[in-house]
Amino acid sequence: xxxxxxxxxxxxAKRGQDVALRCDPISxxxxxxxxxxxxxxxxxxxxxxxxxxxxxxxxxxxxxFFAERPEGSVSTLKxxxxxxxxxxxxxxxSSTGRHSYEQYFGPGTRLTVx
Amino acid sequence: xxxxxxxPSTLSVQEGDSAVIKCTYSDSASNYxxxxxxxxGKRPQLIIDIRSNVGEKKDQRIAxxxxxxxxxxxxxxxxxxxxxxxxxxxxASMIFGGTSYGKLTFGxxxxxxxxx
Numbered sequence: 507x508x509x510x511x512x513x514x515x516x517x518x519a520k521r522g523q524d525v526a527l528r529c530d531p532i533s534x535x536x537x538x539x540x541x542x543x544x545x546x547x548x549x550x551x552x553x554x555x556x557x558x559x560x561x562x563x564x565x566x567x568x569x570x571f572f573a574e575r576p577e578g579s580v581s582t583l584k585x586x587x588x589x590x591x592x593x594x595x596x597x598x599x600s601s602t603g604r605h606s607y608e609q610y611f612g613p614g615t616r617l618t619v620x
Numbered sequence: 621x622x623x624x625x626x627x628p629s630t631l632s633v634q635e636g637d638s639a640v641i642k643c644t645y646s647d648s649a650s651n652y653x654x655x656x657x658x659x660x661g662k663r664p665q666l667i668i669d670i671r672s673n674v675g676e677k678k679d680q681r682i683a684x685x686x687x688x689x690x691x692x693x694x695x696x697x698x699x700x701x702x703x704x705x706x707x708x709x710x711x712a713s714m715i716f717g718g719t720s721y722g723k724l725t726f727g728x729x730x731x732x733x734x735x736x
Contacts, residue, residue: 510663539723548626548709548726549664562723597663607652607671607715609724611663 508532510612512598518618519588527583527615529598535610536603538581540573543595543614552596555581556603588619622647624712626727634735639700641730643710644692650712652722653686653693658707658729667708668695671715700734707731 511530519525531538536557541549542565551565557578566573570589575581585592595616599609623646633639645653654669670677670684670693677684681700686693697704707729713722 541724546729548624548711548729549724551723551725554723565723607669607713607722608654608666611656611665613663 510598510600510610512596512612512615514615515613516616516618518620521589521619522587524584524586525588525617527585527596527617529581529583529600529612531579531581531598531600532610533579534602535600536578537601537609538575539599539601539609540581540583541597541599542567543597545594549597552583585617588617590619593617593619622650622712622714622725624710624725624727626710626730628730629728630731630733632733632735633700635700635702637700639695639697639704639732639734641695641708641710641732642692643694643712643727644690645712645725646691647712647714648688648691649714650725652713652715653684654711654713654724655684655695656709656711656726658709660706664709697732700732702734702736705732705734 538555540552543549554562555575570586572584595614597614598612601609626643651672656664658664683696710727711724715722
């Protein structure tokens with residue numbers, strides 16, 4: 507079956523531009539996570555959705571970051587007024603939400619802010 | 621919050637040797653510890669995980685051990701092969717009840733190189 511997909515795979519933005527990153531989780535997966543992975547580092551948690559409810563956004567670095575999952579499937583991570591420090595790979599992961607702990611990761615979106 | 625430390629940052633071994641990567645965590649409430657393998661430019665993929673009610677788990681050439689008292693866990697790869705070369709991440713999470721909500725806190729990663 508299809509895994510987690512993300513688009514675009516690569517995004518170059520000029521500083522100050524807004525960007526939107528999309529995540530298509532595995533069909534039927536209740537839980538969806540966003541992580542940020544800086545070069546040479548481990549992923550860091552940004553936010554978590556259970557269906558359409560955003561239950562934890564404690565990892566979002568600033569109010570420029572916003573995530574949504576309005577119908578409980580596809581999710582979008584939006585970054586407003588991008589800064590150079592936003593350059594990273596943004597990973598999405600989903601899990602069944604029921605008696606399974608494994609998170610399945612997407613390929614990520616590499617964001618470069620120039 | 622949880623903090624995970626991972627060592628070593630790089631590890632170079634000869635094909636056929638064993639490799640050991642160690643992690644420590646800070647939050648005694650953490651109860652789920654997965655290990656992910658990430659090849660260059662690819663997505664992280666789960667290779668093995670362990671829950672806090674188990675001290676050791678093995679899957680072919682890969683094993684993980686957990687010491688809850690000392691709050692550390694380790695990945696052991698035996699009979700390494702060149703295709704094992706990748707970045708390995710440990711992680712810790714706190715799982716509630718029967719749900720899978722548990723944000724992962726990752727270590728910094730270990731670059732494993734297996735020389736033929």
